[in-house]
Amino acid sequence: MxxxxxxxxxxxxxxxxxxxxxxxxxxxxxxxxxxxxxxxxxxxxxxxxxxxxxxxxxxxxxxxxxxxxxxxxxxxxxFIRMTHGSFTEVPKTMTIDRLYALTTLTHYYDATQVLIPWIDPWLASVEDETRDSNVPPLKLLWIAWEFGRKALFKATARRILFECPASLLEPYLPPEGLQMPPDVIEKITEIRHQTIEAFLRVFRDMVAMLLVVDESPRWCRHASYMGHHRCESMILGSMTFCLARASLWPLPEADEVEESVVELYTKLTNLVIHDIGRQSPKGAEDHSECNPVRHLMEEMKKILNEVPDPITDMHWKQMDLQYKRLNPSDNSSCS
The missing domain is CATH 3.30.710.10 (Potassium Channel Kv1.1; Chain A)
Structure with a gap:
């Protein structure tokens, strides 16, 4: 040869x-x-x-x-096996890496429609892979985009938002890294920053309430002028100790946090904050009701429930167009 x-x-x-x-x-x-x-x-x-x-x-x-x-x-x-009729040699399953590489190639050549007969079984195989993986599937975001699969795209985008640490997202911001749908990683990074900042603000506000001067409204439910500083001091000391054990004291800025949204939420909701409880003699004020844990958890859950969607109307419209392009006989869009 x-x-x-x-x-x-x-x-x-x-x-x-x-x-x-x-x-x-x-x-x-x-x-x-x-x-x-x-x-x-x-x-x-x-x-x-x-x-x-x-x-x-x-x-x-x-x-x-x-x-x-x-x-x-x-x-x-x-790609050539598909176009040249060697269908028996086309793989029946795909890994995320292989399907990502293939879809970036067919996207470049404007020929993703060639993949139509294999899309569903391939997506089934890569979704099985992502369920077993501890790494959020950034490449799956591109695959869902290229195939116009809106439900998969949304689920993957939210998983990246909640599960990706900062170091995994930063390399894929323009102009470097993987091929990504327009503005998605940027939007995810923005929302991630806002969510982490909101989590930390809950604890900053609590610290501020525990440090108020005597004339201001006090956190301790039994506080009186110049009285019950012991309650607030106990809560403040316990909370800062727990935050320090979690490597979160002094409270960092949002852009200094490496953990994912879920990891940070888990750390903050697992803090064990102590209070001085009921003081003797029997019948004295019960300072356990001053413990801020319930308040902190409610605020954290509220923030988590109100995290905005990183997907815009532009993304939905583009995926509708791509789905219809790959499925011209289907008059509905893939949800």
Whole structure:
């Protein structure tokens, strides 16, 4: 086999050789294909191969060879098998990584419609994978977007919002990182910051109430002028001790918090705050009712229940269009 002879002949009568992958791998990924099949399948390939681009067929009868150094060989292999009728060789299941790579490739070539017969079983297999994974599936967000699957997109976006730590989100903000739907990661990051700031504000406000001067309204239900500082001091000391044990004292700024929304919520709702309780003799005031835990938990739950949706009307409209494009006979949008 010569250096330029195709390693994989997807079409034995093909007229085009694709050299795929990084420059140091081009000679090991040579695919013999039918140029007309690719052109019928993809408007990008059509313009590339039959337009005025450098990839067009040579006029001097030289071998027609096109370099695709930026394409993933495994994904392009799957794509060509579909377009060239080798359906039995198309994988029946997909991992998230493989499906993400394939959909980014078909998106680039404007040919995602080729995947239609395999979309549902592939989505079933990657959703099973995400259920067993402790890592929020950022790549699944793109997959749901490319397939116009609104319910999957919304569920994945909210999971990322609640479960992603800061370090996992930051690399995927523009201009670096994974290919993502427009403005989604930015919106998730914004809402995550607002939610964490709201959590921390609950505790900042509580600290402020426990430190008020004698003339101001006091947190202790039995407070009197210059009296019962012991109750508030006990609560303040217990709360700051617990926050320190959770590495949250002094209370940080929201952009300093690495934990996910769920992790921070769990830490704050698991604080055990002590009070001085009922003092002797019997019948004296019961300061256990001054314990702020119930108040703090109610405020935290209220914040969690009011977290806004990171998905905008623009996202819904775009996914409706994509779903209808991939399912032209279905008059409804995929929920």
């Amino acid at each position: 010569s250096e330029c002879e195709p390693r994989i002949k997807f079409d034995p009568r093909g007229d085009l050789t694709l050299r795929v992958g990084p420059p140091d791998e081009l000679t090991s990924n040579l695919f013999l294909v039918c140029s007309r099949t690719l052109a019928r399948t993809s408007p990008v390939f059509d313009r590339m191969l039959y337009g005025s681009f450098a990839e067009a067929k040579p006029v001097d009868d030289k071998d027609w060879v096109v370099d695709l150094p930026n394409d993933d060989p495994a994904s392009l292999t799957t």
